Amino acid sequence: MNKITVHCTVNHKPVAVEIDPNKRLLDMLREDLNLTSVKEGCSEGECGACTVIFNGEPVTSCCVLAGQAEGADIITLEGVSVDGKPDVVQQAFMDAGAVQCGFCTPGMILTAEALLAKNPAPTEEEVKQAMSGNLCRCTGYAKIVEAVLLAAERARGGV
Amino acid sequence: MKPFDFYAPTTVDEALELMHKYQDSVSVIAGGTDLVLELNEYKATPAVVIDLKKIKELNYIRVEDGVFRIGAMATHASLAADQAVKEKVRILHDATRQVGSPQIRNLGTIGGNIAQSSVAGDGLAACVTLNADVTLRSVRGTRTMSINDFLAGEGAQKRNILAADELLTEISFPVPDTKHTATAFYKLAKRKSLAISVIGGGMVVTVDDNGVCTHASMRGGALGRYPMHFADCEALLVGKKLSYAAMLETLPIMHDQILEANRSRPWSVFYKKEGAQGVFKKLFADILGQLGIEEVQE
Amino acid sequence: MSMKNYAVLAQDHVKVDSLEKVMGTAKFAADYKMPDMLYGGVFRSTVPHAYVKKLNMEKARALPGVACVLDHTAIPGKNRFGIIFKDEPCLVDDKVRRYGDAIAVVAAETPELVHEALGLIEVEYEELEAISTFERAMEEDSPKVHGNTNVNVTKHLEYGNVDEAWEKCDVIVENTYSTHILSHMFIEPDAGIAYLDEQGIMNVIVSTQNPHYDRNEVAAMLGVPQNRVRVKQAVTGGGFGGKLDISVQLHCALMALYTKRPVKMVRSRSESTMVSSKRHPVTMKCKTGATKDGKLVAVDCYMTCDAGAYSSYAPAVIGRAPVHIVGPYECPNVRCHAVFAYTNNPMCGAFRGFGVPQAAVCHEGQMNALAKALNMSPLEIRMINAHHVGSVIPTGQELTESVGFLDTLTQARDKAAEVMPEALDRLMKTEEGGL
Structure with a gap:
């Protein structure tokens, strides 16, 4: 298995993550980028706890492979607040x-x-x-x- | 997840080359709402995963020379939001807007739904009722066939006719003449959202200027391995002046057909046969309303 | 009713921890990471009732990246825990009692390695007949899940004189009600992390409703005094009673003890649903008598339950359900005999209401049945019998204050008349018979 590098924008900042392809977007956000607000509730797209905004649309990040985030604009809850205050x-x-x-x-x-x-x-x-x-x-x-x-x-x- | 190599080609040709090269060891992501879960649970263990999301040439909904052409990568959300689909093809509008949840509709694609050929695929049931054509491409060439043929014959052994190196690229069907043709989809599920269809009924009816039925297509999703074909019900309608009463006469035939088909699963027969009739009553009312023939009050 | 100006009641308050939760900084158990941390997983039975004849962990142990593979022989202290009765093993020692019983645990460097190692463990069973119903559990020749009887716990409530009361009844209704097993489906699957600190104290951070009980269980399993164990409740994503029992606490602590490294365990949804406790499915055979003007005279109920493989909160649930078998209604003669059995089904435990919702299915059904038999409205018969200040309940307790049921019914009726007159109208008709 060859590692891949995923370039994307997460919470308004460009990032490049070197990662094994057999990881989900959910894993990349929680484990590699430490964005633990993204929650894993069911792992099958049923509960919506792992929802992130992906190119403007809500998607369940447990149904997306990390590699699919290449070029995407992703917002998690950490990217919503304004100057450390609730929006x-x-x-x-x-x-x-x-x-x-x-x-x-x-x-x-x-x-x-x-x-x-x-x-x-x-x-x-x-x-x-x-x-x-x-x-x-x-x-x-x-x-x-x-x-x-x-x-x-x-x-x-x-x- | 088992380790695999990941490719995200940007053209169909590139994808077909990869599929040709890796054959049976490939899994393809159209939407990911099934495959990523299967990978995560070690139910799918491919050596290579090909993501089609970056292939822009597969993501379109357009009308050309009286034919709807839908790229395999059109999402349920984009189909549900498409104005032409909403106005002309209610069955596809109503099927796609009820798939999964908003999040799932943003990811899942019509091509994935059809290629997956799940028992409970709503998009599949709608396209089968429409008797849409599907286009399959590989490095070996392109073939277009009716979706019913796609699911039948040699395909029935292994969910559908798709070869390991073949990609479903397009769904197409003539634009219905909504003056004479009405289409409808109704989903019976355990809850409003995030639900898998218990029964997904689809219906297409065409009448002539005198209101006589010239064509009928009636299908029930999740009643058998593939959307169940109520051919005898259709035959009963064709040639008759369309009315709610005439449509209700098809229900006893439907009842018997479901009973017969589900004999091996007696636990589900009771609600399936009752449920299907309820679903089709809704469809009858919808169709008659669209054609301006009759207002059915339930 | 006038409302005093209270400091808390009737005032708007922002929930104390909601800021961290809306900001996404609240730390749930799965969000904890520690340097040098291992991931843990459980090898579970795929049969409901069996002796473990052979267990081969060598291949799993040989896999590079696996830190430990442990079975019950690794447990330094007690291998029995449970919220009331200590009847559940941390790791199976004598036999498997349900599908999903923990047989061995694995800690490894990555979750993928844990999965691979679990696949390398080999087990041989000698299968026993699986008890899957209360009725079979109670038969003399059935195999026993624990010890020499499948009776888990019984309770008997006797109030007034039920046997003599029947002749005072103008109408008697008899029905059987069954409620089903139910999963809490808390949205956060169970998770936790355990580590030994510099003082050698075992720390467990876990999604739990019961940190103080957890500490007792961890200490007993490790065979150390309670002051050598510290349990911290992480922000917990729902429990509804389902996180009162032990989930990952013991397994995490056992592996942290052996590896001297932090061990984190996060259950998948399916694992969580498989082994967490469930709502008790209760069958109630109930006979209820009343006078012709609708006053309850006697209730006699026989209550049975398939409580599953382990006892969990059954002794508490069986205490509550019979006491509530008449519901919020006055009745001078009440008997309820309850028997909960061990089977090889999923373990039942605490679930919002501790058996009271199950009893409600019975007493509300009986009130509707009585209303129908007496040609009264379902609402009227409830108002006639409703508890009020001064009512005595079947435990002999007199209700001396704060009995709002009749007020609530009256106000609900008046409000319904205002906002949903048609629905109320249907409700007042005897033949519709149901609230």
């Missing part, structure tokens, strides 16, 4: 009580970020649809949906 979505998750055990939270926030970047004023149904690939076992989702709507409203200058 509008992160703050809304705190304020709405959308965080319990916290394991699904990184994937939830990233999926919400990707949604709001495309659709700054989603309806409740659109939020539910967009977040449907992220499972949460604690909250029952109501407060998560509330948080995303709150973030959207605040970002548009309301509240």
